[in-house]
Amino acid sequence: MELRDEEIEALGTQGFFTREAFLGRERASAVHAAALARVEAGALRPAGIRRGADRTEDTSVRGDFITWVTPEPGSTALGSLWEAFEALGQSLSAAAYLGLGRFDVQLAWYPGEGARYVRHRDAFPGQSNRRVTAIFYANPDWRPEHGGQLRLFLEEGTVEVAPTLDRLVVFLSEKLEHEVLPAHAPRLALTAWYYGRDTVGR
Numbered sequence: 001m002e003l004r005d006e007e008i009e010a011l012g013t014q015g016f017f018t019r020e021a022f023l024g025r026e027r028a029s030a031v032h033a034a035a036l037a038r039v040e041a042g043a044l045r046p047a048g049i050r051r052g053a054d055r056t057e058d059t060s061v062r063g064d065f066i067t068w069v070t071p072e073p074g075s076t077a078l079g080s081l082w083e084a085f086e087a088l089g090q091s092l093s094a095a096a097y098l099g100l101g102r103f104d105v106q107l108a109w110y111p112g113e114g115a116r117y118v119r120h121r122d123a124f125p126g127q128s129n130r131r132v133t134a135i136f137y138a139n140p141d142w143r144p145e146h147g148g149q150l151r152l153f154l155e156e157g158t159v160e161v162a163p164t165l166d167r168l169v170v171f172l173s174e175k176l177e178h179e180v181l182p183a184h185a186p187r188l189a190l191t192a193w194y195y196g197r198d199t200v201g202r
């Protein structure tokens, strides 16, 4: 896949870029359906940060449910997203000199009812593990009153990205703090985390 000059530049200067129509409407809708089928099959587990002696999940910190997606043979919807993430990683390495290696893909579902993920970073400088976060949103009927925006904390202020179908957001995992604002409708996202070539990963 081709990265546009303005995307590469935005990643360098602001630490992120967004792209509309990452897969195209038809493939994006198929990803939505496949992701929803996993949710409905009960494949997801609470992601909640575990706290305290009883190690209960703290859903006030992180209210989503997750599963890991593995590469699928054949031409399935999630397989085609996997391939698009793979191509994205190669383009980022080539165009933005990021030297990315392997990546993991996570499916996350926020049930609505105000589920959120408080401000955090996906990686910490120095411990270099995750280098780039790429999130693909799979919500066909997202409306402003549903909230659930990804808020990115930039040097000059914040920006909010609504999780609408077929939108991609890419940011530097070590650089940008971010949060998921309370979601008032079920919200699906598929995230790829790219590791540096010299690290083992998760």
Ligand SMILES: O=C(O)CCC(=O)C(=O)O
Pocket (backbone or CB within 6 Å): 108, 117, 122, 135, 149, 150, 178, 179, 180, 189, 191
């Ligand atoms: O779904 C999103 O917009 C971001 C989720 C997130 O920050 C994470 O899973 O680390």
Ligand SMILES: [Fe+2]
Pocket (backbone or CB within 6 Å): 120, 121, 122, 178
């Ligand atoms: Fe995150």
